Amino acid sequence: xxxxxxxxxxxxxxxxxxxxxxxxxxxxxxxxGCSSKFSDDKKADIYASRYKGKTMxxxxxxxTSKDGSVGVKVLRATLTHxxxxxxxxxxxxxxxxxxxxxxxTFNVSYxxxxxxxxxxxxxxxxxxxxxx
Numbered sequence: 001x002x003x004x005x006x007x008x009x010x011x012x013x014x015x016x017x018x019x020x021x022x023x024x025x026x027x028x029x030x031x032x033g034c035s036s037k038f039s040d041d042k043k044a045d046i047y048a049s050r051y052k053g054k055t056m057x058x059x060x061x062x063x064t065s066k067d068g069s070v071g072v073k074v075l076r077a078t079l080t081h082x083x084x085x086x087x088x089x090x091x092x093x094x095x096x097x098x099x100x101x102x103x104x105t106f107n108v109s110y111x112x113x114x115x116x117x118x119x120x121x122x123x124x125x126x127x128x129x130x131x132x
Contacts, residue, residue, distance in 0.1 A: 021103065022074055025058045025083070025118075029075070034114035047111040056120065058083060059103040059127075065096040070123070072104055082112070085123035092125050103127040 030036060032047040063081040064071035068090025071081030085106045087093050096102065106120030 021057050021059050024054070024056050025074060028056075028108070028118070029082070029112075032111060032113075044111065051108050052111070054108050055105060056108055057103060057105040057126070059101065062096050062098055062100045062102055065093045065098070068093050070096055070102065070104065070125075071117070072102060081117050083118045083120055085120040087123040087125070089124075096125075096128065101127075101129045 028047070028051045031038070032043045032051065036043055038046065058072055058074050060072040060074040060082070062070055063073045064084075069084055069086045070093050071084045073080070074082040083104075083106075085104050087104075103126040104120075104123050105126055106123035108118065109121045110116075110119035112118035
């Protein structure tokens with residue numbers, strides 16, 4: 001019972017700050033992503049005017065790490081990753097592990113959607129915890 005309480009408290013402690021950090025990303029997904037009710041043209045206009053080139057910070061799980069890029073799964077329902085970030089220093093991706101929680105700050109560079117993830121560039125790993 002104590003293990004469950006401690007695990008729950010740890011999950012809440014890790015999730016609440018992540019949710020706050022992910023607010024901009026979640027807004028972008030809600031307004032321009034697959035589940036948005038806006039027309040494709042309006043989604044493209046919203047992305048171009050509000051999000052393209054914007055600096056964003058997300059916290060999530062590493063799903064891929066290759067060639068100086070890191071794929072980060074932010075949403076629980078996502079099978080692969082929600083954003084693929086090309087890191088400023090490609091060596092920063094080298095020691096990342098799948099499942100590891102990371103916080104990445106980057107400039108938004110590509111509008112994702114139903115099948116492709118959003119992309120970013122000039123990424124910097126701000127925090128990386130041990131994988132589970």
